[in-house]
Amino acid sequence: MKVRKAVIPAAGFGTRFLPATKAVPKEMLPIVDKPTIQYIVEEAAAAGIEDLLIITSRGKDAIVNHFDRAHELESVLMRDGKDELLSLARGVTDKINVHFVRQREQKGLGHAILCAKSFVGNEPFAVLLGDDVVVSEKPCIGQLIDEYKKTGATVLGVQRVGADDVSKYGIVDCDSVGGRLYRVKGMVEKPAKEDAPSDIAVLGRYVITPAIFECIEKTPKGAGGEIQLTDALVSLVESEEMYAYDFEGKRYDIGNKQGFLSATVDFALARDDLKDEFAAFLRKTVENLS
Numbered sequence: 442m443k444v445r446k447a448v449i450p451a452a453g454f455g456t457r458f459l460p461a462t463k464a465v466p467k468e469m470l471p472i473v474d475k476p477t478i479q480y481i482v483e484e485a486a487a488a489g490i491e492d493l494l495i496i497t498s499r500g501k502d503a504i505v506n507h508f509d510r511a512h513e514l515e516s517v518l519m520r521d522g523k524d525e526l527l528s529l530a531r532g533v534t535d536k537i538n539v540h541f542v543r544q545r546e547q548k549g550l551g552h553a554i555l556c557a558k559s560f561v562g563n564e565p566f567a568v569l570l571g572d573d574v575v576v577s578e579k580p581c582i583g584q585l586i587d588e589y590k591k592t593g594a595t596v597l598g599v600q601r602v603g604a605d606d607v608s609k610y611g612i613v614d615c616d617s618v619g620g621r622l623y624r625v626k627g628m629v630e631k632p633a634k635e636d637a638p639s640d641i642a643v644l645g646r647y648v649i650t651p652a653i654f655e656c657i658e659k660t661p662k663g664a665g666g667e668i669q670l671t672d673a674l675v676s677l678v679e680s681e682e683m684y685a686y687d688f689e690g691k692r693y694d695i696g697n698k699q700g701f702l703s704a705t706v707d708f709a710l711a712r713d714d715l716k717d718e719f720a721a722f723l724r725k726t727v728e729n730l731s
Contacts (some may be wrong), residue, residue, distance in 0.1 A: 446561055483533050495539065573646070574697030577689055580647050645726075650677075691707075
């Protein structure tokens with residue numbers, strides 16, 4: 442079955458970016474001049490996703506407004522012949538259908554995904570976490586969709602991490618089946634270094650079968666007193682095959698300040714309209730530090 446739908450959980454408080462996120466959703470913080478969540482939506486659209494559900498919460502109306510049509514702004518840009526700015530204002534709204542639902546209580550990532558049950562129905566679906574921006578030749582989620590087409594099973598997006606970083610992620614217990622693909626035997630959420638089954642971490646991209654919803658409904662509260670998606674996936678792997686794919690691309694963890702700053706610098710240096718002047722500024726800044 443074709444993967445037509447995707448879900449982006451965007452209901453968290455963004456406390457690591459306070460005070461900026463007191464009134465502005467962390468997903469709307471810009472990398473250069475584009476909200477971080479738009480990079481995620483563009484990835485989904487480029488991979489052929491037709492319908493996208495963003496899970497929001499109270500105080501996140503800016504996300505809804507961003508993916509709506511701003512008719513007053515657009516009419517002014519059209520009147521003034523500013524076609525390039527008009528295209529930027531419209532963003533991806535003409536390329537993908539964006540829907541919204543609120544997570545009324547902060548009960549964890551697993552519960553947020555459960556909010557998408559009626560939207561997904563009985564179809565496989567993609568999940569893209571907003572804290573991970575991936576730059577790749579082929580859209581990261583598109584790579585996982587290709588593997589789903591081959592296996593017909595849930596596929597987790599993974600990459601290797603350093604031993605000191607395994608405690609930050611869900612770590613898979615798996616066997617290689619060739620190339621970049623692994624068969625998953627189990628998962629551990631944020632294990633201590635000595636308890637980690639591998640150095641292969643799940644990094645914010647999934648293609649999941651609809652059987653996950655029944656697993657989530659039966660999953661008790663786990664780490665942090667929340668319903669964890671990892672725990673539900675552990676349940677799912679007991680009844681279905683599951684794979685992990687070591688996706689190609691550079692991933693930025695924009696859920697922390699260092700990752701966000703790194704993404705901002707790299708994205709700016711990749712822009713023809715910014716790179717020369719910005720690179721000169723960076724060189725001068727580094728010289729002044731030495």
